[in-house]
Amino acid sequence: MKSTVARRMEGFTPFYVMELLQRAKQLEAQGRDIIHMEIGEPGFPTPAAIVEQGIKYIQKGEVKYTAAAGLLELRLKISKFYLEKYKVKVAAERIFVTPGASGAFLLALGVSLNPGEEVLMADPCYPCNQNFVRLMEAKTKFINVDGKTDYQLSAQLIKDNWSHNSKGVLIASPSNPTGTLIAPTALEQIIKQINSLGGCFYSDEIYHGLVYGKEARSALEFSDDVFVINSFSKYFGMTGWRIGWLVVPELYTNAVERLAQNIFISTSTHSQYAALAAFTEQNLLELEHRKDEFEKRRDFLYSHLIRLGFEIMVKPEGAFYIYANCSRYSEDSFQFAKDLLEQQGVAVTPGKDFGNNAENCYIRFAYTAPIAKMSVAIERLEKFICQ
Amino acid sequence: MKSTVARRMEGFTPFYVMELLQRAKQLEAQGRDIIHMEIGEPGFPTPAAIVEQGIKYIQKGEVKYTAAAGLLELRLKISKFYLEKYKVKVAAERIFVTPGASGAFLLALGVSLNPGEEVLMADPCYPCNQNFVRLMEAKTKFINVDGKTDYQLSAQLIKDNWSHNSKGVLIASPSNPTGTLIAPTALEQIIKQINSLGGCFYSDEIYHGLVYGKEARSALEFSDDVFVINSFSKYFGMTGWRIGWLVVPELYTNAVERLAQNIFISTSTHSQYAALAAFTEQNLLELEHRKDEFEKRRDFLYSHLIRLGFEIMVKPEGAFYIYANCSRYSEDSFQFAKDLLEQQGVAVTPGKDFGNNAENCYIRFAYTAPIAKMSVAIERLEKFICQ
Numbered sequence: 001m002k003s004t005v006a007r008r009m010e011g012f013t014p015f016y017v018m019e020l021l022q023r024a025k026q027l028e029a030q031g032r033d034i035i036h037m038e039i040g041e042p043g044f045p046t047p048a049a050i051v052e053q054g055i056k057y058i059q060k061g062e063v064k065y066t067a068a069a070g071l072l073e074l075r076l077k078i079s080k081f082y083l084e085k086y087k088v089k090v091a092a093e094r095i096f097v098t099p100g101a102s103g104a105f106l107l108a109l110g111v112s113l114n115p116g117e118e119v120l121m122a123d124p125c126y127p128c129n130q131n132f133v134r135l136m137e138a139k140t141k142f143i144n145v146d147g148k149t150d151y152q153l154s155a156q157l158i159k160d161n162w163s164h165n166s167k168g169v170l171i172a173s174p175s176n177p178t179g180t181l182i183a184p185t186a187l188e189q190i191i192k193q194i195n196s197l198g199g200c201f202y203s204d205e206i207y208h209g210l211v212y213g214k215e216a217r218s219a220l221e222f223s224d225d226v227f228v229i230n231s232f233s234k235y236f237g238m239t240g241w242r243i244g245w246l247v248v249p250e251l252y253t254n255a256v257e258r259l260a261q262n263i264f265i266s267t268s269t270h271s272q273y274a275a276l277a278a279f280t281e282q283n284l285l286e287l288e289h290r291k292d293e294f295e296k297r298r299d300f301l302y303s304h305l306i307r308l309g310f311e312i313m314v315k316p317e318g319a320f321y322i323y324a325n326c327s328r329y330s331e332d333s334f335q336f337a338k339d340l341l342e343q344q345g346v347a348v349t350p351g352k353d354f355g356n357n358a359e360n361c362y363i364r365f366a367y368t369a370p371i372a373k374m375s376v377a378i379e380r381l382e383k384f385i386c387q
Numbered sequence: 388m389k390s391t392v393a394r395r396m397e398g399f400t401p402f403y404v405m406e407l408l409q410r411a412k413q414l415e416a417q418g419r420d421i422i423h424m425e426i427g428e429p430g431f432p433t434p435a436a437i438v439e440q441g442i443k444y445i446q447k448g449e450v451k452y453t454a455a456a457g458l459l460e461l462r463l464k465i466s467k468f469y470l471e472k473y474k475v476k477v478a479a480e481r482i483f484v485t486p487g488a489s490g491a492f493l494l495a496l497g498v499s500l501n502p503g504e505e506v507l508m509a510d511p512c513y514p515c516n517q518n519f520v521r522l523m524e525a526k527t528k529f530i531n532v533d534g535k536t537d538y539q540l541s542a543q544l545i546k547d548n549w550s551h552n553s554k555g556v557l558i559a560s561p562s563n564p565t566g567t568l569i570a571p572t573a574l575e576q577i578i579k580q581i582n583s584l585g586g587c588f589y590s591d592e593i594y595h596g597l598v599y600g601k602e603a604r605s606a607l608e609f610s611d612d613v614f615v616i617n618s619f620s621k622y623f624g625m626t627g628w629r630i631g632w633l634v635v636p637e638l639y640t641n642a643v644e645r646l647a648q649n650i651f652i653s654t655s656t657h658s659q660y661a662a663l664a665a666f667t668e669q670n671l672l673e674l675e676h677r678k679d680e681f682e683k684r685r686d687f688l689y690s691h692l693i694r695l696g697f698e699i700m701v702k703p704e705g706a707f708y709i710y711a712n713c714s715r716y717s718e719d720s721f722q723f724a725k726d727l728l729e730q731q732g733v734a735v736t737p738g739k740d741f742g743n744n745a746e747n748c749y750i751r752f753a754y755t756a757p758i759a760k761m762s763v764a765i766e767r768l769e770k771f772i773c774q
Contacts (some may be wrong), residue, residue, distance in 0.1 A: 006501050006523070009642040012649060045448045054657075055442050061432045063627040099486050099629065102651055114393050115502060115524055131649040136393070137502055137524050240450040240656030242486065255396040262399060262518040264489055268655045269627030270441075 012131050017349040020337055024347045035369065035377040038347040040176065042320065043368040044290050046237045046274075049283045054241075054274030063269050068261040070097025070245070071272045077279050078245055086218045094224075096246045096256055097275075099267050101206045101231035104246035105132045106263065108227040111248075111255040112200050113138040117167035119202070122153050124323065124354035124362070126176045126204070138167065144357040147313030151178040151323075155189040158197075168200030173216060174207040177354045177364040178323040179298075179316025184217045191222045201226040206244070209235030209287065211318035212295040225249045232271075234319070235287060236278045241271040294320055297367040297374065304378045305365070308385060320367050323351075327361040329385050337363055343387075344380035399518050404736040407724055411734045422756065422764040425734040427563065429707065430755040431677055433624045433661075436670045441628070441661030450656050455648040457484025457632070458659045464666050465632055473605045481611075483633045483643055484654050484662075488593045488618035491633035492519045493650065495614040498635075498642040499587050500525040504554035506589070509540050511710065511741035511749070513563045513591070525554070531744040534700030538565040538710075542576035545584075555587030560603060561594040564741045564751040565710040566685075566703025571604045578609045588613040593631070594706035596622030596674065599682040603705060612636045619658075621706070622674060623665045628658040681707055684754040684761065691765045692752070695772060707754050710738075714748040716772050724750055730774075731767035 017038050024034045045051075057063075069075065075092040082090040098104040105128070113119065115137035121129060123142035130140040143161050145151050158169055171190065173182040182190075194201045203219035203226055219226040231244035248256050260266075277283060301322055305312060311325035330336035334350040341347050351362030367374065404425050411421045432438075444450075456462065462479040469477040485491040492515070500506065502524035508516060510529035517527040530548050532538050545556055558577065560569040569577075581588045590606035590613055606613040618631035635643050647653075664670060688709055692699060698712035717723035721737040728734050738749030754761065 005639060005642045006497065006499050008501075009498055009645065012642070012645045014645055015648060018648075041451055046450045051445055051450075055445055058438055058442060058445075063433045063438075063625070064428055065626050099655075100652060106650060110393065110522060111396055112391075112393050114395075128649045135497060135522075135646075135650065238450070239452050240653070242651075242653070242655045252392060255392045255399070258396065258399045258401055259522075261402060261405075262515045263493060263522065264629075265487060266627070266629070268486075268629045268658060270657070271655060 008134050008137065011134050013127060015127060016334060016352045020341055020347055020349070024341060027341070027345065032345050034341070034345045034347055035373055035380070036347050037365045037367070037369065037377060038349045039368065040321070040366055041239050041368060042234060042237050042290070043370065044237050046241070047283050047286050049277045049280060050236070050238065050274045053277035054270050057273035058270045062273055066266045066269050066272060068264065068266055069257055070267055074272050074276055077276060081279055082218070082220060086221055088218065088220045090220055090247055093253060094247050094250065096248065096260060097267050097272055098244050098246050098260070099264055100233060100242045101204070101229050101244040102128070103264060103267065104229040104231070104244050105129070107246050107256050107259055108202055108229060108248065109133060109136050109138070110259050111252050112227070113167055116165065118163065118165040119167060120153065120158060120161055120169045122151060122171070122175070123357040124151070124177055124351065124359070126172060127353050129170055139165070141166070142355060142357070149186070150180040150182065150314050151175055152180060152182040152186065153190065154186055155193040158190060158193050162197055166197070166199060168202055169194055170202040170204065172204035174211060174316070174318025176207065176319055177321050177349070178314065179319045179321045180314045181211065181214070181216055181317045187217060187219065188222045191219060191226065195223065195225060203228045205229065206231040207234055207319040210291060210294060210320060212291070212298060214317065216318060220247060232275050232278060236275070237287070237290070238271070238275065241268065241274060243267055243271040243275055294367070297371055298322070300371050301365060301367045301374055308382060322365045322367065323362055324365060325361050326363050331360060333360050333363050340381070340384050344384045346377045346380050395521050395524065398521050400514060402514060403721060403739045407728055407734055411728060414728070414732065419732050421728070421732045421734055422760055422767070423734050424752045424754070424756065424764060425736045426755065427708070427753055428626050428755060429621060429624050430757065431624050433628070434670050434673050436664045436667060437623070437625065437661045440664035441657050444660035445657045449660055453653045453656050453659060455651065455653050456644055457654055458663070461659050461663055464663060468666055469605070469607060473608055475605065475607045477607055477634055480640055481634050481637065483635065483647060484659055485631050485633050485647070486651055486654050487620060487629040488591070488616050488631040489515070490651060490654065491616040491618070491631050492516070494633050494643050494646055495589055495616060495635065496520060496523050496525070497646050498639050499614070500554055503552065505550065505552040506554060507540065507545060507548055507556045509538060509558070509562070510744040511538070511564055511738065511746070513559060514740050516557055526552070528553070529742060529744070536573070537567040537569065537701050538562055539567060539569040539573065540577065541573055542580040545577060545580050549584055553584070553586060555589055556581055557589040557591065559591035561598060561703070561705025563594065563706055564708050564736070565701065566706045566708045567701045568598065568601070568603055568704045574604060574606065575609045578606060578613065582610065582612060590615045592616065593618040594621055597678060597681055597707060598705040599678070599685060601704065607634060619662050619665060623662070624674070624677070625658070625662065628655065628661060630654055630658040630662055681754070684758055685709070687758050688752060688754045688761055695769060709752045709754065710749055711752060712748050713750050718747060720747050720750045727768070727771050731771045733764045733767050
């Protein structure tokens with residue numbers, strides 16, 4: 001019987017949080033009040049201007065396939081956004097609209113990775129990244145990071161871990177699960193290091209915009225020879241619309257276009273039209289207000305977790321996550337998360353979902369819920385650890 | 388310099404029709420009237436009920452991620468659709484909602500194909516199929532087909548071409564580009580043959596519903612041990628919404644779920660909600676009217692192409708394509724298509740886009756335009772070949 005599951009799937013780790021999520025739903029169905037701090041989804045609706053624009057175009061009947069690379073109008077707006085926000089010129093021809101950042105990863109890795117080649121990543125990191133690499137029959141080399149480098153790779157770490165199989169380096173800043181940023185000089189050095197090694201640099205910038213007290217720098221400020229993955233999901237509040245984008249080095253534009261034509265045809269048309277409204281001054285103003293609110297939530301959650309004795313090695317500066325060491329209370333953070341849910345109705349994500357670097361000591365809190373709700377969560381958490 | 392395009396992309400054939408499409412747009416920008424018979428997109432808007440449902444849920448703020456497998460409510464409706472239309476029971480757990488049929492192909496091939504394994508396909512066939520296979524580092528073995536088997540594979544052809552590397556067989560019925568159906572007995576024999584060989588069967592049923600004078604049979608009527616790829620794009624008129632589905636054998640459900648979680652997160656939420664309205668009695672009635680109109684267009688175009696001396700080996704019974712032999716007029720169908728566009732403003736797709744089986748003799752006409760418009764196209768075509 002040849003009809004068996006492909007070998008690549010053996011390595012596709014499940015999301016452990018899904019187990020918790022299912023249990024949370026069961027408990028909710030039983031009438032329990034569950035506070036969700038496990039999901040990476042902004043707790044705001046899609047901005048009204050984006051929604052209205054989407055509906056307008058659906059009503060106009062603009063629901064046909066678009067070009068594989070996306071609506072030119074949207075690519076031009078993204079190009080303009082890079083000029084205004086980062087002061088860099090990025091030709092629209094290098095920008096591809098994709099079905100979420102997921103689609104951007106598929107394209108970036110699909111056009112650049114050969115089987116057996118290696119991508120360097122920080123551990124902990126977002127669990128899907130290694131599986132995109134695996135889909136291309138390539139490999140991930142995880143490098144343990146900690147507070148010393150803000151949970152990010154450094155030029156030195158890359159140099160030390162680079163081998164003849166290495167093809168590229170993936171960095172997410174702000175990072176999921178740690179919320180930490182890479183320092184601009186560190187980023188510049190890394191890009192120089194990779195360029196001199198002749199490798200690919202994949203810059204995951206999907207949490208750009210959600211950065212507190214400073215601005216995140218784009219890899220595009222330092223080089224044109226980088227892949228930048230971004231998304232309308234997080235800062236722009238469009239998760240379910242499934243729309244993101246990819247900026248590619250000139251050399252890859254033709255291959256990316258061919259791959260996108262073949263594996264997507266195009267990105268959801270109404271999501272693309274809706275996203276045209278994302279960059280208006282008024283909408284960006286609304287998004288900045290939301291960002292300020294996220295900052296308050298970050299400060300609230302951070303101070304209480306510290307007070308309760310969780311160790312947080314680097315104060316997170318972006319995204320909406322805090323990666324907290326709970327080893328003072330448990331040596332098995334997955335069990336900690338299960339018990340916390342069962343006993344107090346607070347759902348969090350176990351470190352296990354983010355790698356193999358002291359993962360049993362950590363849990364990730366998402367501060368996507370309003371402070372009033374998080375206050376209840378903190379009370380419950382306090383009861384849980386003081387019992 | 389290691390930073391080079393991945394080897395797999397060398398084999399990703401471009402869509403030759405894109406060249407024609409670009410030229411068509413140039414000509415239109417110059418004020419020329421172009422009749423588009425090259426695009427595989429139904430010439431009807433998305434049905435009003437689906438549009439309204441989509442808008443309703445966007446307005447309700449239902450724009451968050453869904454489960455990776457899709458909304459349970461939609462999976463249940465698809466399950467019911469199989470029971471009502473094909474009289475087969477398909478558990479909702481085996482149905483995955485995907486970003487178009489494209490997403491379904493990614494999942495089906497991703498969970499089942501190992502590098503180096505071979506998938507058997509008919510030549511001519513839809514150009515993306517072999518590239519999905521290539522993305523998994525697997526190979527396509529093309530088998531030339533012609534009118535003798537309705538442009539479809541047969542159990543005998545599969546037996547003759549099966550080797551130790553073979554992993555599966557992909558069949559599209561109705562076929563793109565030929566519009567031909569596989570006979571139910573032939574389908575049954577093929578599935579038996581593949582089951583006895585221990586291979587995977589991938590049944591592309593995305594043009595089901597658009598079948599004239601008879602009903603297409605689903606592979607699921609003959610076996611549970613098949614992958615069925617379907618879509619809301621064609622019959623249901625939802626191309627730009629990017630939504631389709633995949634039915635998988637029980638053995639693969641867990642792997643498909645993990646792959647979908649990782650590479651998609653989920654399918655566009657509003658597209659899923661919109662599709663909930665696809666299966667109402669009233670909507671299906673409207674779609675049947677559209678189908679009748681497509682049948683008239685097929686009859687119109689078929690009779691005129693025959694009258695003009697194009698050879699059509701098998702009268703197409705489904706989809707909205709006619710694959711016509713133009714070798715009476717040209718030995719280079721791509722040039723024929725270019726000249727036809729340039730001189731008469733009629734755009735068609737060259738055989739080159741569908742394989743290497745006498746491809747220079749063929750062009751594909753899509754009959755997605757109204758008859759009045761196609762009448763003009765026929766007049767122009769007649770002028771072109773009689774000049």
